[in-house]
Amino acid sequence: xxxxxxxxxxxxxxxxxxxxxxxxxxxxxxxxxxxxxxxxxxxxxxxxxxxxxxxxxxxxxxxxxxxxxxxxxxxxxxxxxxxxxxxxxxxxxxxxxxxxxxxxxx
Amino acid sequence: xxxxxxxxxxxxxxxxxxxxxxxxxxxxxxxxxxxxxxxxxxxxxxxxxxxxxxxxxxxxxxxxxxxxxxxxxxxxxxxxxxxxxxxxxxxxxxxxxxxxxxxxxx
Numbered sequence: 001x002x003x004x005x006x007x008x009x010x011x012x013x014x015x016x017x018x019x020x021x022x023x024x025x026x027x028x029x030x031x032x033x034x035x036x037x038x039x040x041x042x043x044x045x046x047x048x049x050x051x052x053x054x055x056x057x058x059x060x061x062x063x064x065x066x067x068x069x070x071x072x073x074x075x076x077x078x079x080x081x082x083x084x085x086x087x088x089x090x091x092x093x094x095x096x097x098x099x100x101x102x103x104x105x106x
Numbered sequence: 107x108x109x110x111x112x113x114x115x116x117x118x119x120x121x122x123x124x125x126x127x128x129x130x131x132x133x134x135x136x137x138x139x140x141x142x143x144x145x146x147x148x149x150x151x152x153x154x155x156x157x158x159x160x161x162x163x164x165x166x167x168x169x170x171x172x173x174x175x176x177x178x179x180x181x182x183x184x185x186x187x188x189x190x191x192x193x194x195x196x197x198x199x200x201x202x203x204x205x206x207x208x209x210x211x212x
Contacts, residue, residue, distance in 0.1 A: 002122050002159065002197050012201055014118060014163055016108050016153050020211065047122050049155035053108065057120055057161060089210045091108050095118055095201035104195045105126065 003045035003059055008100050010044060010061055014093040017054040019086060026086045029078050040069045059097070066094060109151035109165055114206050116150060116167055120199040123160040125192060132192045135184050146175045165203070172200060 019026070037043055037058060042065025048056040060066045069075060082090075125132070143149055143164060148171025154162040166172045175181060188196075 002124060002195055004195075004197050008199075012118075012120060012199065014120065014203075016163070018108060047159055047161060049157045049159045049161040051155045051157075053153055053155045055153060055155040055161040055163065057122070057163075083209055083211070087209060087211065089108055089110075090208070091110050092207045093114075093118065093203045094205040095203045097120075097199050097201045099200040101198045102196070103189055103193060105189070105193065 001047070003047055004102050004104075006044055006059060006097075006100065008097045010059060010097050011063060011066055012095045012097050013058045013060065013066060014095060015054075015056045015058070015090065016092075017056075017090040018052070018088045019054065020088045022085050024085075025081075029081065029086075033075060033078050036072065036074055037069060040072070041065060042068070063094070107153070109153055110208050110210075112150055112165060112203075112206065114203045116165060116203050117169060117172060118201045118203050119164045119166065119172060120201060121160075121162045121164070121196065122198075123162075123196040124158070124194045125160065126194045128191050130191075131187075135187065135192075139181060139184050142178065142180055143175060146178070147171060148174070169200070 034046060042061035044059035044061060046056065046058045140152060148167035150165035150167060152164045
């Protein structure tokens with residue numbers, strides 16, 4: 001779902017991934033991380049899509065909220081497992097959202 | 107393809123979309139816009155994925171480069187058509203990339 005109720009400035013984490021061929025446990029963990037992130041203070045929402053490339057963008061109130069989620073124990077374990085098993089390659093970008101435009105057809 | 111050669115700070119445009127049921131001409135125009143964007147001064151790269159939601163992130167040297175691409179005539183025409191025909195809903199966010207981390211498995 002598109003996250004469309006936010007007011008800049010806030011933060012976005014763009015997580016671009018290429019998966020490996022070994023995906024046992026991946027989807028379960030990804031879903032669990034989405035649930036856990038949503039319980040974090042300062043979490044504002046998440047958008048995801050996957051073709052050959054996966055892109056997940058999570059939105060946060062502050063850099064501090066992002067750092068707290070980074071240091072979450074379950075998240076740290078999942079990230080280690082991601083690097084060991086599930087991800088062939090990824091890029092993670094921390095961004096400040098400065099402006100925003102929306103459109104919805106009638 | 108993941109864009110992994112950039113050095114923060116630079117800018118990202120996160121374009122999250124839900125398509126309509128009328129997609130005649132969409133893919134052709136989307137490909138053409140990707141070609142045209144890549145010719146713009148200040149263009150740094152693009153990442154795309156689509157499931158139910160589509161997410162395209164384009165990367166740019168500056169806000170000025172983003173505004174020049176916004177004002178490109180072919181792009182403006184494509185955007186108008188997008189709102190009339192192809193997009194049910196979209197959200198566009200202009201962000202400053204502040205930090206970046208990458209991983210690639212051996």
